[in-house]
Amino acid sequence: MKKRTYSTREYLAFLSAKYEVDPDRLFYALIQAEEGKKSVCGDLSIEWRGETRDKVIFLILTSSKVVAQLSIFKEFLLEKGHPIRDFMGTDKIRRFLARKARQSSALAIRDLRSGRRRFV
Numbered sequence: 001m002k003k004r005t006y007s008t009r010e011y012l013a014f015l016s017a018k019y020e021v022d023p024d025r026l027f028y029a030l031i032q033a034e035e036g037k038k039s040v041c042g043d044l045s046i047e048w049r050g051e052t053r054d055k056v057i058f059l060i061l062t063s064s065k066v067v068a069q070l071s072i073f074k075e076f077l078l079e080k081g082h083p084i085r086d087f088m089g090t091d092k093i094r095r096f097l098a099r100k101a102r103q104s105s106a107l108a109i110r111d112l113r114s115g116r117r118r119f120v
Contacts, residue, residue: 008072013087017097019044019062023084031077033058 021042029041055071
């Protein structure tokens, strides 16, 4: 199986898509967590874990389950514009969203009814 590799921005875009959080809100939640040590964005909780000379370390959780721990360059948090949203259109993210849409539209066996003739 091919291992997926993501840039930090693309990985944050992936988390935004996976957990259905607006990418801009996720970016600003990271900034808030750095300033206030903790923030919430949708179902995600973001905690500041520490920093090095040029990076900030965050822990991202959902319902106290660890989603990710990542280090982000401080300069990324100072960027203007939409540093995560700009990566929402990458091939990896589009493939993930298409797969997610297919899975959500698929019928489960428990949803089948006798006499049904058409399946999409």
